[in-house]
Amino acid sequence: MSWKLQSDRPIYSQLMELIELKICSGFYPPGSKIPSVRELAQEASVNPNTMQRALSTLESDGLLISNRTSGRFVTNDESEILKLKKKLAEKNVAEFLQMMSKLGFTKDEIQNAISKSYIWEDNNGNNT
């Protein structure tokens, strides 16, 4: 799995977003167990403390649940996940359109650019 991190933004924050995405996309299904803090930290080439911070914050958001020694699990509440998915999507659309609007693009130009894109050919996160 990809953990592409940038240096111009807090890492724990990026980790949170990436994990949210993995949950919303079903990569980590509802109720499923996710890897341990230490494993995830290694995956992402990040200090365990940093990963812990991301995970515990997502937990206080109600998205994850930790069971002391049995590990950490995605919430079973699918409506919660759907809610997050909608929230992320709406925020994304709004920010995108605002940006494009400020850059002077029209709706038609945007629709055009999107219909020309090929993102949807591959479902592995790779742009073909």
Add this chain to the structure above:
Amino acid sequence: MSWKLQSDRPIYSQLMELIELKICSGFYPPGSKIPSVRELAQEASVNPNTMQRALSTLESDGLLISNRTSGRFVTNDESEILKLKKKLAEKNVAEFLQMMSKLGFTKDEIQNAISKSYIWEDNNGNNT
């Protein structure tokens, strides 16, 4: 003018993006003089050093030119500005689509969401 800054990302970086937007949108036209470091810093409620960092970086990017005591000016090279505009737009579209794709939305759903938006009613940056 709006200088809405968030705390989850370096301020100087956000300032750069906002200024780039002001230039690309024509709020600061090519060749025009922009306010002084101190003025801009006050506008944005930011330390002059932070604003200076944003401005001098934009200068090394070739977007601004400083004339010691006469002030700072937007480049006259309109092709440079157009290039930036395209770069910003492409990056924005790509990131947006990748995100929406990962969230599981189809092209049609996205096209739909965009056609339903009302961003273009008002040109002052306010969503009506």
Add this chain to the structure above:
DNA sequence: ACTATTGTATTAGATGTTTAATACAATAGT
């Protein structure tokens, strides 16, 4: 019962960002 694995907490140091206060350098405008 023991042990390995889990999440969690703590302390310290390195680094980057931001603010603050100040000073200098150059010149447009008078």
Add this chain to the structure above:
DNA sequence: ACTATTGTATTAAACATCTAATACAATAGT
């Protein structure tokens, strides 16, 4: 020439982030 305004540079302190090393707490699995 003088002066105010410009960009620029420097130093210090406060703060957040990240890493590192380590330890503790709890329990599933044996």
